[in-house]
Amino acid sequence: MADNNKILRQEDLKELAGRIIRMLDPSGSCAISLASAWRTGLRWSRNNVNVAADQRDITIVIQLISNGGISTVVTNQYDTQSLSNAVKHLEWKSKLEARDPSPLDASLHLNVPVQPPADVWSDNTYAYRLEDSEVVVDQAIQNARNAGVVSAGYLEVLAGSIYFYSNSDPNRGLISDYGELTKAQCSMTVRDPISQGSGWSGISTWDLGGMSQESIAKRSLEKCLASMNPVRVEPGRYTAILEPQAVSDLVTQLVVSSFSRGSPEVQQRGPFFLDRDESLGLNRSKLGLKVVDERISIWHNPSDVETGIISPRLGAQEVTWIKNGILNTLSHSDKYASDRLGETESVIGRISYRMSGGNSSIEDMISSSERAILVTRFSQPSMVHNGSMMSSGITRDGLWLIENGKITRALRNFRTLESPLFMLNNVEQLGVPTRVFHPGAVGHRTTDYLRFGAVNGLTSIIVPPIKVSDFTFSSSIDAV
């Protein structure tokens, strides 16, 4: 039976906001943020399904601006009595929050949307039922059993909506925004503890139609079987063919931690710090300078539904971090914008990004390699040196040696020591960008995930496979 009330949609949230507004002092300034979410999923391990969940929740955040102070109340109860109590509590808090009169109005410090939120919605995803995955997961588990290996994984589908209302901005008047999204993600690992083989596959997407659970199961099993009985080769610098997931594991570090003006221009640190300019008394960054291969661009466009994020509170700007190898933009805060740039708009850092690619397939890269290593992904890459972004991690879930244009054997895993910047300066071939698995930081409440996790959680990363030279595999390890 179709369940069409998994979340509150636009009309429901508008009606709810209207009820709250009517309870508030009509002469006051307020901001209301409503988030409704539904999340369902399956988890399985050691060839047995052990979790089947369905969660639904709502978060109501009401902010009142009074006497220069901002007070906030949060609840997930929206019956009239509960809302009334929340509003009463808010009004009591607003008296506590009162500050001294200030020449600057507190409303300037309330985050309000700059542009309407992007919608990333799929009816197909919203219509998903757990029962839809029964056959697929059962079959995946059965296949693993038949092959004598064990599988584990999870499948998660969520949908959410956000409504934002504010009458607190004197410059922009009444603001009312609505956005909704869906997301689906699946990750599956198949391992053979005896022969020390491991395979993995996964994807995050907003449209369930674009995610084939069967192919994920098939690919992870194939990778596991192909990675059995690995052999050791000497550590060193090899040409490496990195699958998109491996590229994402390294490049995401660059996007997350380095695209900020504060590091080079205030703290004199990070890979994009150029030098101290004593004549001007300030620190120069590498903005405008070539930092990676000219075939590389990294950007985020909120109108691109594949990478778009939904977050009224964060606004939505198109930003190109690296354009044709040149460092084009770094994020900065409102304070930095007003103090250093004489502007009002901040540039907000985002994890979600798209990276330019080429036309080569992984098969092309393999066939053109005399001796190289094919990498599925990395485990826990961590930065060991901020200035160079040198990161240490280990390969996992499939590593193969390529000789004379063919995959010849499975390899034992390596510890790697490499910088994404060095890597992007040694590019030989680029493949077609594809969506990768990026679960993000999911909080314990789905509505928090919606409200605050837009940067960390509801992200899409689209990167190409890359063939790079001189990738450093620093030591052989026993981990599988």
Place this chain on the structure above:
Amino acid sequence: MLNYKFLLPILLLVTGSAAAQSSQAQFEVLKPDTSLNIYTYIDDCVAIGQRLRFQYRIKQDSARYAIPLQGHAAYADDVSIANSTVQKCMQQFNGDQIAIAPDSNVFRFKSMPWILGYAIAGRYDEVANLIAQELQYIPVDSVSELIAGYVDGLSKLLTNNIRPLNYGIIDSLLEPVYTALYPRERDVNAYASYLVALANYMNNKWTHWDRDGAMALASRIKLIVDSVGFTEEELEGLVGHNVYQFPEVVMRYNEVINYFGQLDTLRVNGPESYISIRQQSHQKALGVFADHFPLYVGHPAEPITPNRFIPLSSTSQNAMDSVIPRPGRMSFMVFLRDGCRIEGQSGHEDMRPYQRSQCWAAYGVLRRVKKAFPQLDVTVVTQTLGVFGSKLMIDSLEEIKAIQSQWHSFHNLPVNLAIVYTGYWRLPPPDSRRIDIDPPYVDAYFGYPMYPMGTPGHQIAYVISPDRKILSKAGLDQYAERELMEFLEAAMAWYDNGSSGPVPTFETSALDGKDE
């Protein structure tokens, strides 16, 4: 780790009656005197009591405004008594609840809950008595520990001083105590803050080791041996890494090492030894740049035509052109570089603590200077920056209005304001940063390298004679205040005598006859 073994006795001259008399000024709205930084913690508490008394509310989730009650309660002998006392006091105000925030300050007063309670109840004589009792037990080494933990922000003593709606009661209560403790507590506080300031100064582009090193080293020795009583070894671990390493860095400079060997009286204790140290270190350091010190004394003060001059008597913003310093009167001119305009405004959380503390300390000094010498023409010269708080100021007139609001209305400072527009240019895109062009007064008045009083900062004060000659110059901070006051006293006496006789100088006032 606190070390009480060097605890020294303190003589207190505060009596209950004196405090009660001073508390009569409780309803006179004055602005805080922040040079009394060592008592900031008490100030916060009393200020919050005041807020409750005047029906203001306390910000609930901010440690800055909330009462750090938990820490005090945990430190009190009997927590339940402390809490019940406070709660009783609270009940007088219709059961309003009080916000409690975690306390990270090391500097604690056992009886703070009672101080708070009495403050709320309006019993200021009891507040004064309790404060007086507490001050007997301030271990000097706790001051060091506070500083050690907050090297980057001058010190906790100097930075925890946001005191909205803080009335004159606090100053009037503490002034006698402050005066009584002056020879020791205030000096220690000054030394300590000076030391930390210099530690922060290490990586500053204006650092001149050959000039400042000797003074820094002297201050450290003074702090350790004479005032605090620590040996160097005991200081290690207590004081922050930068502070401890600082002298070692200094000593790499041969000039300083050479001169240090000659500073014999640094190790001699005495009530005026700080001045002696300063004078000696100055003179020794001046051996390298002998010409710098007398450069400005007696030189004509560069006339400035501000874009806006707002006299103290004005109640509204006036576009009145005036050339300053104004002739025919003794002038005390404070020049600000980058302004002092963020604290107390929205967005001030972004300001670095030591910047805030510099400004607040200067406000206290300014207020006392004007109070002591009402006929002195005190003018603050500042510049527009295109931003105020965190708000972009496209319109310079709007920014001027905000500056005036801050100095005259918010801080209630008794000064004339002279505001100069700041031009700028931009780095080419994609950097696009705005590069301010220093107004002419920065070149004219920030160029002299030597400070006879105080330390360099983004604010500097000049004493200027009626015929626009520079008499002296000072950094506006609490440890320069005594010398500044003495100098101003001599200068005003000279002025009152019709500017006859020898022109007062730094050497002939504060330091004259006080050297060894």
